[in-house]
Amino acid sequence: MSGAIGIRGYDFIEFYVGSAKMTAFWFAKSLGMDFTGYAGPETGVRDRVSYYMTKHRLKFVITSPISPNCFDVSGFTQKHGDGIKRWAVEVDSVEEAFKYATEHGAVMVRRPEKLENHHGYVEEAAIRLYDDTELIYVNRDNYKHIFRPDFCEPIQKIAVSCEETGLRAVDHIVGNVRENEMNLWADYFNSTMGFETFIDFGPGDIGTKYSALLSKVVRTSDSRIRNPINEPHEGIKKSQIQEFIEEYYGSGVQHVALRTNDIVQTISALRKNGIEFLTIPDTYYDALRDRKDLRIQESIDDLQKHGILCDSESNGYLLQLFTKPIGDRPTFFFEIIQRCGGAEGFGKGNFQALFESIELDQKLRGNLDPDPAELMPPC
Numbered sequence: 001m002s003g004a005i006g007i008r009g010y011d012f013i014e015f016y017v018g019s020a021k022m023t024a025f026w027f028a029k030s031l032g033m034d035f036t037g038y039a040g041p042e043t044g045v046r047d048r049v050s051y052y053m054t055k056h057r058l059k060f061v062i063t064s065p066i067s068p069n070c071f072d073v074s075g076f077t078q079k080h081g082d083g084i085k086r087w088a089v090e091v092d093s094v095e096e097a098f099k100y101a102t103e104h105g106a107v108m109v110r111r112p113e114k115l116e117n118h119h120g121y122v123e124e125a126a127i128r129l130y131d132d133t134e135l136i137y138v139n140r141d142n143y144k145h146i147f148r149p150d151f152c153e154p155i156q157k158i159a160v161s162c163e164e165t166g167l168r169a170v171d172h173i174v175g176n177v178r179e180n181e182m183n184l185w186a187d188y189f190n191s192t193m194g195f196e197t198f199i200d201f202g203p204g205d206i207g208t209k210y211s212a213l214l215s216k217v218v219r220t221s222d223s224r225i226r227n228p229i230n231e232p233h234e235g236i237k238k239s240q241i242q243e244f245i246e247e248y249y250g251s252g253v254q255h256v257a258l259r260t261n262d263i264v265q266t267i268s269a270l271r272k273n274g275i276e277f278l279t280i281p282d283t284y285y286d287a288l289r290d291r292k293d294l295r296i297q298e299s300i301d302d303l304q305k306h307g308i309l310c311d312s313e314s315n316g317y318l319l320q321l322f323t324k325p326i327g328d329r330p331t332f333f334f335e336i337i338q339r340c341g342g343a344e345g346f347g348k349g350n351f352q353a354l355f356e357s358i359e360l361d362q363k364l365r366g367n368l369d370p371d372p373a374e375l376m377p378p379c
């Protein structure tokens with residue numbers, strides 16, 4: 001238990017998408033997730049279908065509308081594209097967590113309720129996060145079946161073959177907000193849930209000479225929940241955070257970091273499964289080889305072969321890599337991360353290489369403002 005409201009850890013993450021069945025197939029084929037549950041007309045849900053997908057401690061719900069009256073889902077995807085509607089933390093008491101949060105300023109979305117059937121009950125409540133996102137408090141101590149009472153075992157046995165990825169748990173979830181909103185949302189987490197500000201990246205800390213961002217990381221005191229919040233910062237060209245805000249049509253979840261115990265094996269498997277990652281230049285690894293202070297178990301040749309980034313801290317080191325956006329808009333993506341020797345950071349030493357890689361893709365999309373020199377007619 002941690003924080004002011006008895007948070008045990010991450011629970012599920014729910015995506016709203018255009019076609020749940022096809023997205024769920026991608027999650028199975030690419031990330032190696034298992035089809036564990038299903039909700040839809042067969043379980044009494046008339047306006048939407050949801051696929052519940054799990055692996056180790058990961059729990060994803062993929063939902064899409066099956067009726068034009070399902071405005072909740074169709075309105076979200078029409079505006080934001082495929083994205084994360086809600087993420088959940090497991091708490092000791094939903095009632096108490098919700099009471100504490102709302103008494104300290106959280107905007108209520110759904111009061112605590114018991115969702116019951118003959119297997120028992122699940123308790124849930126929701127508060128507002130960012131523009132159209134929700135944070136769920138959930139407790140399923142008294143439920144002994146799949147996910148929630150409106151879910152059953154998968155009806156269609158969808159057989160998927162893929163490489164085992166070794167993905168284990170959520171490490172952190174990152175929100176992108178507008179300029180001047182970062183402090184507001186950091187304070188929201190801290191006051192309504194007893195989080196603390198762990199890292200504060202100010203002007204000049206993160207960016208290239210072209211584009212920049214500001215970032216604050218809030219977390220529970222035991223680091224079970226880590227939530228970085230980014231906002232755009234002024235630069236010569238458009239910040240990647242500003243691009244997200246414009247393409248997502250508002251603030252929301254930018255990426256989810258998934259933890260593995262063996263990132264070399266994980267990245268190798270994910271690449272074989274068809275996942276595309278940001279490209280890291282060879283010069284990054286030349287610089288890594290020159291670092292005399294670096295003490296890591298993995299060979300730099302292996303890291304280079306798989307395009308994995310490495311950052312050391314006083315407490316250890318972390319290995320990470322970022323996928324390209326998984327949908328059609330340049331918005332949501334996954335991070336793969338391995339923490340070694342108690343490292344708690346977010347790869348500050350990799351920001352430069354990362355930004356340059358992201359800027360290349362931004363430029364391809366025409367979303368990085370052009371240099372004035374590029375506007376000159378050819379002569």
Ligand code: FE2
Pocket residue numbers: 172174255257335346
């Ligand atoms: Fe991250």
